[in-house]
Structures are given as structure tokens and as C-alpha cells.
Amino acid sequence: MKPRDLAFFRRLLQARRQDILDETGRAVDSMNGHERINYADPADRAALESDRNFLLRLRDRDRKLLSKIDEAFARIDDGSYGRCEECGGEIGIERLKARPVTTLCIECKASQEEQERKR
Numbered sequence: 001m002k003p004r005d006l007a008f009f010r011r012l013l014q015a016r017r018q019d020i021l022d023e024t025g026r027a028v029d030s031m032n033g034h035e036r037i038n039y040a041d042p043a044d045r046a047a048l049e050s051d052r053n054f055l056l057r058l059r060d061r062d063r064k065l066l067s068k069i070d071e072a073f074a075r076i077d078d079g080s081y082g083r084c085e086e087c088g089g090e091i092g093i094e095r096l097k098a099r100p101v102t103t104l105c106i107e108c109k110a111s112q113e114e115q116e117r118k119r
Contacts, residue, residue: 001081001082001090005082005093006076006081006082009072009076009081009082009096009100010073010076012097012100013069013072013073013076013100013101016065016069016100017066017069020062020065020066020069021066023062024059024062027055027058027059065101068101069100069101071101072100072101075103082096084103084104084105084108085103085104086104086105086108086111086112087105087107087108089105089107090105091103091104091105091106092105092106
């Protein structure tokens with residue numbers, strides 16, 4: 001992959017990482033604000049708890065994505081970014097733009113998904 005492309009993906013990953021961190025900060029502030037409110041209605045408390053659980057699931061997904069972003073930075077640094085971990089072929093630029101943390105080319109990913117469907 002060209003140095004110009006690697007720089008583009010590094011910036012893209014850095015921006016995505018910052019977006020996740022910013023959103024996490026807003027979510028924590030939002031959850032802390034709701035703790036001060038005492039809902040008398042059980043339905044309101046249940047709705048708040050449901051919303052809080054949903055936010056926690058989203059934050060957990062973001063935590064996993066942050067880990068994948070860090071792994072992508074490591075692949076950029078070691079020169080393996082943009083190479084499929086399965087077949088060693090090039091991962092297309094358009095695929096990387098859509099999913100910059102991907103480690104599989106489209107063919108290997110389709111094969112993997114087909115195997116998962118068979119199970």
C-alpha cells in the first residue's frame with residue numbers, strides 16, 4: 001500500500017477513535033445526570049434502566065471497536081495493513097474505506113460468513 005494511502009487510513013482511524021471517545025464521554029455524562037433524578041413511577045424507572053442497558057451495550061461495542069482500531073494502527077506500523085490475514089492478498093481500498101479495521105478481503109470474508117451459516 002502506498003504511504004499516501006496509509007496516511008489517509010491512519011487519519012480515518014484516528015478520527016473514528018476520537019469520535020468514539022467523545023461519544024463515550026457524552027454517554028457517561030448523560031448517565032450520571034439521570035442518576036440524580038428520582039423517578040416515582042415504576043414504568044419511568046424501567047424505561048430509564050432499559051435505556052441505560054442499551055447505552056452500556058453500545059459502549060461495549062465501542063470498546064471492542066477501539067481495540068480493533070488499535071490493532072489496525074499496529075498493522076499500519078508493521079506494514080501488514082491492507083493485506084488479508086487469510087489469503088495474504090490485497091484488501092481493496094473501497095473495502096478499507098467502508099471498514100478500515102477489517103482484516104479479511106471480501107472473498108475470504110464471504111467464505112467465512114458462508115461457513116458460519118452452515119454451522
